[in-house]
Amino acid sequence: MTSTDHTDIEWNLEDKNDRELEQIEIELLLQGIHRFYGYDFRNYALPSLRRRIWHHVYAEGLSSISALQEKVLHERACFERLIYNLSIPVTEMFRDPNLFLTFRQKLVPLLRTYPYIRIWHAGCSTGEEVYSMAILLHEEGLYDQARIYATDMNSRSLQQAKEGVFDIKRMKQYTKNYLEAGGTRSFSEYYTAKYNSVIFHPFLKKNMIFAEHNLATDRSFNEFNVIFCRNVMIYFNDELRNHVHGLFHESxxxxxxxxxxxxxxxxxxxxxxxxxxxxxxxxxxRKIK
Ligand SMILES: C[S@@+](CC[C@H](N)C(=O)[O-])C[C@H]1O[C@@H](n2cnc3c(N)ncnc32)[C@H](O)[C@@H]1O
Incomplete structure (x- = not known):
């Protein structure tokens, strides 16, 4: 198969033997990655994982999953590119504005009664969700007593999150989201534009802690008053989802x-x-037991 036929994966796998072979190749790839690099994708939901793996096979100019396995195990850079692709770092500021509006209206009054607030954003990607929370807490006068822990398994995304630099083209959408989420100021107060990017003001970062953390393999690391985990577990199978809920319950x-x-x-x-x-x-x- 060439890099142009990747839409024909189904065609290629009509044969039962092909499907069995593909299953074996995927299992071996994931086992190899787990044993060699310690990243565990074995309990990710298969349909999207499979699609992403095939896309990566073609992106690397290869023609089979076995060939990808060989390259991933011998070239760390190829592994890093695969991790980035498998991690689906899609996000936006004040994503699903109604959620932030609900948080502001229903949860902020509750949080005001706490002397100290610890929030964990698990699977924070490039940080847009975390900056949104910092802005919301700042506007509600709660940021000084808060600590926001922002974690992801993807170190490249985390690095972007730490920098707090985002594409200027996205600001129109983010401003709209911010206002729909109950934002009370002019959104542009929070950043400075530079060429094609915007840099969010450093005061927003002062109570953020960024760390690499893998929900599939790492343990609980603190106790939190609030845990956000959105658009992450949708990529997991039931077993991994239950495992992660165990981690959250404990945390x-x-x-x-x-x-x-x-x-x-x-x-x-x-x-x-x-x-x-x-x-x-x-x-x-709310956790009750
Ligand atoms: C689609 S983004 C969601 C970002 C943000 N929570 C949001 O809703 O906009 C999914 C993120 O989950 C992260 N992720 C996937 N599997 C993970 C795991 N096992 N441990 C930690 N993060 C993971 C990915 O790296 C990616 O950044």
Missing amino acids: LSHFGILVLGAKESIHFTSYSDSYEPLDRVEKIY
Whole structure:
């Protein structure tokens, strides 16, 4: 198969033997990555994983998953490129504005009663969600007493997050999101434009802590009042999703808040009885046991 036929993956796999072979190659690739690099993708949901792997096969100018395995194991740079592609670092500021509006209206009054607020953004990607939270807390007068822990398994994304530099072309959309999320100022107050980028003001970073953390393999590292994890577990299978919910349950303080976002839910996980809903639309839960 050449790099131009990648839309024909289904055609190529009509044969049962091809499908079995593909399954074996994917398993061997993931096992190799796990054993050699310590990254565990074995419990990611197969359809999207499979698509991404094939895209990467072609992007590397190869024709089979086995060839990719060979290259990934022998060339660290190829492995890093694969990780970046598998991690799907798509995000935006005040993504799903209604969630931030709900957070402002329903959760901020609760957080005001805490002397100190620890928030964990698990799978923060390039940081847009984290800067959004810092702005929201700043406007509500709560940022000084907060610490925002921003983690991701992707070191390249985290580096971008630490820099706080974003594409100027996205500011129109982000300003719209900010206003819909209940923003009270002019959004441009928070950044300075430079060429094609904007740099968010350093005061927003003062209570942010960035760290590499892999939800599949790393442990709980602190106790939190709030955990955000959006658009991350949708790529996991049930087993890994349950594992991560175990990690979050262990990491939340009593009455701690779990924010999943409208598309995800605690139902059908082993932890559904451990939480009560605070907002049924935005899937915001409070730990009760
Ligand atoms: C689609 S982005 C979501 C970013 C942000 N939470 C949002 O909703 O806009 C998914 C992020 O999850 C991260 N991720 C995927 N698997 C992970 C894992 N096992 N541990 C930590 N982060 C992971 C990816 O690197 C990526 O940055």
